[in-house]
Amino acid sequence: MTKKNYSTLFSTLFLALSVFGCADSSNDNKTNLRFMNAVVGVGDVDLLLDSDQYLENVAYLESTAYLEFDTDPHLFQVTPSNSLTPIDSQLTSLQDDVDYTYIACGTSSEADAILLRDDNEPGGDSSFRARIINVFKKGSSFDVYVLSNPSNVDVLEPTAKRVSFKAATRYQAGSAGRYDIVVRRSTTKEIVATVAGQEFNSESVYSIVLVPDERDPTETKVLVLTDREKSN
Numbered sequence: 001m002t003k004k005n006y007s008t009l010f011s012t013l014f015l016a017l018s019v020f021g022c023a024d025s026s027n028d029n030k031t032n033l034r035f036m037n038a039v040v041g042v043g044d045v046d047l048l049l050d051s052d053q054y055l056e057n058v059a060y061l062e063s064t065a066y067l068e069f070d071t072d073p074h075l076f077q078v079t080p081s082n083s084l085t086p087i088d089s090q091l092t093s094l095q096d097d098v099d100y101t102y103i104a105c106g107t108s109s110e111a112d113a114i115l116l117r118d119d120n121e122p123g124g125d126s127s128f129r130a131r132i133i134n135v136f137k138k139g140s141s142f143d144v145y146v147l148s149n150p151s152n153v154d155v156l157e158p159t160a161k162r163v164s165f166k167a168a169t170r171y172q173a174g175s176a177g178r179y180d181i182v183v184r185r186s187t188t189k190e191i192v193a194t195v196a197g198q199e200f201n202s203e204s205v206y207s208i209v210l211v212p213d214e215r216d217p218t219e220t221k222v223l224v225l226t227d228r229e230k231s232n
Helices: 011-017 150-154
Strands: 030-037 045-049 052-058 067-070 074-080 088-092 099-106 111-118 127-134 141-147 160-164 172-175 177-185 191-200 205-212 220-228
Touching: 030 052, 045 099, 074 111, 088 111, 099 205, 099 220, 127 141, 127 160, 141 150, 141 205, 150 177, 150 191, 177 220, 191 220
Parallel strands: 030 099, 127 205
Antiparallel strands: 030 067, 045 052, 045 074, 074 088, 099 111, 127 172, 141 160, 141 177, 177 191, 205 220
16 A cells, blocks of 8 residues: 555545645644545455546455644545546545544445544553444344453353444453454354454453455455554
8 A cells, every 4th residue: 555646536625624734734634534444346446536546446345554743624535446437435524633434335336435433541550442333234133242261251241242234333342362263153153253352462452353254255354453462
């Protein structure tokens, strides 16, 4: 992935908003945003910011680091890397000194996106914080368990119930250590995905993201993103 200017037919409409030097240099209000590509059937995508190419060739299920830019209103557009036609567009204002996660999701014929405000305040000395995000597919709903003993999946309440498409739970705190993540359909209670021995470190923050598997988009996959790592 690289950053570079790339004017589209609409660039003049948004030139005054551009993050690449056209905004007022005296404006020191900054925000941080990371981007993830979870659109099925498109392949690599580009992220346009105010009609300039900001990120290119973001692979399926790839997540960027947090990137800093100003908090003026911005037009976000996602395009396939071999096309100038947006498959999703969002015009939004971001707040100063806030972290955001922008996930493009859906399918090539019905792309969508979710823009989340992140809370990266660390947990305590021996705890972590995590949330759950569902961008698997429209109409999906899951119960998610974060368990120190996976055999308890049938006797314990889910960590999060009925997480619907484009929903994100509140952050929850837990004791640092290794956990299994178990995902069940909310309706049938069928187990559709598991992750064994996931390490959650103290003073760190995570997002547990439910996505389509790249090998078979009808299957559910779990990605664990590190939102904040413990400071050394």
